[in-house]
Each structure stands twice: as C-alpha cells, then as structure tokens.
Amino acid sequence: MFDKDTSGEVPEHRDFVYDVLKPFCEKEMGIKFNILHASKTYDDVFHHIIVRGPHKGLKRGFAWPGMCAVNRDCKIPPIDKYKKGLSPNAVTYVGIALDEPVRLARLDGTNKISLLEKYKLTENDATALCAQYGLLSPIYGHCRRNGCWFCPNASDAELRHILTHHPKLFEQLLQWEQEDNLFHRRITRTETPSEVKARLLADHRVGCSIS
Numbered sequence: 645m646f647d648k649d650t651s652g653e654v655p656e657h658r659d660f661v662y663d664v665l666k667p668f669c670e671k672e673m674g675i676k677f678n679i680l681h682a683s684k685t686y687d688d689v690f691h692h693i694i695v696r697g698p699h700k701g702l703k704r705g706f707a708w709p710g711m712c713a714v715n716r717d718c719k720i721p722p723i724d725k726y727k728k729g730l731s732p733n734a735v736t737y738v739g740i741a742l743d744e745p746v747r748l749a750r751l752d753g754t755n756k757i758s759l760l761e762k763y764k765l766t767e768n769d770a771t772a773l774c775a776q777y778g779l780l781s782p783i784y785g786h787c788r789r790n791g792c793w794f795c796p797n798a799s800d801a802e803l804r805h806i807l808t809h810h811p812k813l814f815e816q817l818l819q820w821e822q823e824d825n826l827f828h829r830r831i832t833r834t835e836t837p838s839e840v841k842a843r844l845l846a847d848h849r850v851g852c853s854i855s
C-alpha cells in the first residue's frame with residue numbers, strides 16, 4: 645500500500661487483480677486467492693526517522709533504486725509470514741520465463757519453481773497465453789514491467805502514465821518532495837518528482853510540436 649487508503653499498485657493493475665484475476669482463479673480454476681498486506685506502508689517507509697549514522701534524525705525519504713526499503717519492509721514480510729503458516733514442504737511458484745536464464749539460475753537450491761520453465765514458455769509465450777484467456781494486465785498497454793507506481797526503478801513510460809493518467813497520485817509525490825528534513829529527495833536515481841514532471845512534460849511538448 646502507498647498509505648493506509650491507497651494501493652501501491654498502478655490503479656489499472658489493482659483493478660485487474662481484484663476484478664479479473666481473483667474471480668478467474670476462484671471461479672474458473674477453483675484456486676484459493678489471498679491478497680496479502682503488510683503492516684507497513686510506503687508512507688511509513690518514507691517518513692521513517694533515521695536513528696543512527698551521519699543522517700540520524702532525518703526522514704528517510706523516497707526509496708532508493710537497487711536498495712528498495714519497500715521491498716524489504718512492505719513486500720517480503722507478509723509473504724514470509726504467510727509461508728510460515730504452510731507446510732515446510734510447500735513450494736513457491738514464480739513467474740520467471742524460459743528466456744530469463746540468470747533469474748532461473750537463482751532458483752537452484754530453493755523451494756521455488758518456475759512453471760514457465762517447466763513447460764518451456766518464454767516471456768512472449770506467457771504474454772500470448774494471458775491474452776488468450778483475457779488475463780493480460782492493462783499495464784502492458786503502456787510499459788513492459790509491473791511495479792509499485794512510485795517505484796524508483798520505474799521507466800519514463802511508467803512515470804508518464806502516472807503523471808498523465810493519475811495526476812492526483814503524482815501530486816502526492818510532489819508534496820512529499822517539499823517536506824523538510826528529508827534524506828533522500830530523488831524518486832529516481834537522478835531526479836526529484838518535480839524534475840521528472842518538468843522533463844516529461846517538456847518532452848511531450850517537443851513531441852507535439854514535431855508532430
């Protein structure tokens with residue numbers, strides 16, 4: 645969750661999960677479908693006060709690319725907690741395709757299984773299969789990956805989508821950027837939210853004038 649009321653998923657993907665994927669799994673396939681939530685939100689992660697080191701006393705600020713505190717504090721804990729209630733022999737199925745050898749190699753020695761590898765399906769095969777069953781998330785209409793809408797690894801296409809289709813969400817990032825005592829004010833590796841907004845809108849104006 646972004647905060648206690650707002651999902652961290654891109655809104656169209658959040659709706660897809662609740663309105664399409666969950667009913668399909670439960671009604672068409674008879675699969676139990678639990679949506680897990682962490683006790684912490686991105687709001688908590690962002691406003692965490694650093695308690696030691698040279699930045700002690702500052703708010704942590706936006707998540708960092710490559711060291712995402714949201715992954716550590718919000719994404720992993722509820723999954724680990726859920727798995728503790730399962731049999732020790734329970735396996736985890738992960739969505740890693742046949743043409744992702746580096747990620748597949750990391751599954752060796754774990755209890756994680758890729759069904760896409762088992763059935764020899766590439767990323768393109770998986771996309772086609774999802775499309776065939778009406779299970780392709782709408783986010784693939786504007787980008788190639790799915791992540792939190794405030795992700796520090798988001799591409800320009802993902803950021804532009806939030807900026808133009810969900811301006812109230814982007815406005816939240818702009819407001820947080822203005823807070824005092826922030827350690828990390830950049831939302832991407834190099835730019836603050838207001839810098840991202842100015843660049844993407846300028847790109848759009850250039851694109852419009854060329855066309």
Ligand code: SF4
Binds near residue numbers: 714
């Ligand atoms: S999608 Fe991005 S923001 Fe969300 S947990 Fe992963 S790295 Fe962090």
